[in-house]
Structure formats: C-alpha cells, structure tokens
Amino acid sequence: MIKARITPASRPGGQWRRAQTITAYLFILPNFIFFFTFFLIPVAGAVALAFMEYLPGSQRFVGLDNFRAVFADPLFGVALRNTAVYTFFVVLFWLGKALLIAYLLDPLSKFTQTFFKSAFYLPSVTSGVIISLVWLWIFNPTFGLLNALLNLLGLDSVAWLGNTSTALPALIFMHVVMGGGSSIVLLSAALARIPRELYETALLDGASRLGVFRNVIVPLIQPTLLYLVVTGTINTFQVFESVYIMTQGARSSPPPPWST
DSSP states (O other): OOOOOOOTTTSTTHHHHHHHHHHHHHHHHHHHHHHIIIIIHHHHHHHHHTTEEEETTEEEEOTTHHHHHHHHOHHHHHHHHHHHHHHHHHHHHHHHHHHHHHHHHTTSOHHHHHHHHHHHHGGGGSOHHHHHHHHHHHTOTTTOHHHHHHHHTTOOOOOTTTSTTTHHHHHHHHHHHHOOHHHHHHHHHHHHTSOHHHHHHHHHTTOOHHHHIIIIIHHHTHHHHHHHHHHHHHHHHTOOHHHHHHHTTTOSSOOOTTOO
16 A cells, blocks of 8 residues: 655645745845855955965965964064953943943933934944044144143143053043944933833832942843943954054054145
8 A cells, every 4th residue: 555655845735835935035035145245255255365365466375374474473462462452441431431321311301312312323424534533633742632631731742642652542532432322322222121110119129329220220231231242342353444544553653644
C-alpha cells in the first residue's frame, strides 16, 4: 500500500502559505539590496584594502605588511591612548549632560520641551567642519573668546590647541558642549514613558529627589542608557574631521582656516 507523502505545499492552504512566504521575501528584497550594495560590499572592500598596497590605478596584495607597519609605528600607541582617553571622557560627560538636561526638561510643558530639544539637537545636523571652524576661533590664542574671558579675570592667555597638555581637554570640552542633542531626545522619550504614579509613590514612602532619580528613574531608563553608551563609544572612536581641522594632527599651532 503506497501512502502519499504530505508536504506543507500539498496541505490545505499550503499554496497560500507559500505565496505569503514569497510575498514576504519580495517586501524585504529592496532593503536587502540596499544593505548589500551600500553596506556589505563597502565593508568587504575596506577589509580587502587592509591587505593591499593601494596606489592610484593599481593595487598589490601585501598580506599583513600594513598591520606590521602600523603596530611598529610608535605614534600608533600614542594615538590609541589619546583616542581611548578622549572617548571615555566625552561619552561620560556627554551622557551625563544629556541625562541632566532631559531630567530638567521632563516636568516642563510639551511646547517648552520641544523648543529646548530642538535647540540642543540643532548642532547634530550642522556640518562638523563649520562647528570646528567656529571653535577654532573660540580657542584662538590671540583674539579668541575663551582667552578674552580669561583676560577679563586677570589670567594669562592660553594656547589651547598649541599645547600638548591642553589640546586634548579642549577637544573634549568642545565635543561635550556641542554633543548630546540626539541623546537628550532619546532620554526625554524614555523619561516620558515612566508612569508618574511611581514618582508619587516613592515620594510618599519618604524617598528624596535624589533617591527617586537613583532608584526609580535610572533603572527604568537603563536600556536607553546602554544603547547611548554603545553608540556614543562607536561614534566617538570614529572622530576625525574636527580633530584634524583644529590641530592638523600634531602641529604646535594650527594655521588659520584661510591659510594655504
């Protein structure tokens, strides 16, 4: 006796389910093409270039020679250390500033919150080159705004970007002041999802404002904080244009932007 083999396609409704599967793949096909074309292929090309000696019009496979040259360069360790210090302090103070501002904006009206969130988010959509040039004038050792404030206090001017002991703190200060716009928006959304009853209950139980912040607010927005720490660390490690424009890599005194 021969028994017919029942497959998902031959069951009642099997053709309908197969049509659903094909339709689902057709819906994700545009995103997959976009991901494959503009992300996967460039990443694979970047990995391949790491093993090449690339010249205009020609390239040659050199294996691990590029990595050996990088690790043998004494400046690599200095750059890695400076980047790690820069990333640690920028992410720490950047996130702290964003959390403080979002917490202060939370009790305000929707209109006021929208106004301040837009104001803080504006630098995020401004060109990094323009921001760097503005801060290059602020840190100017001769007529910069920061040194003018120091002179009003009776202090001497400082070559902020021309001294190895002040260049890195100056860059950290700039990015902490200008950054955090998107973090404020995300943290404000996370705070808005916390039920107000939890605040009232904690206060009725005798908790202080600091205790409510530490024991109620921070645990409930912890997923958002973790996301911002991860993305902030990745983005800060990739910083290049502002550091290069403001310090030219290693010059003792960065030239003005109009010089050749």
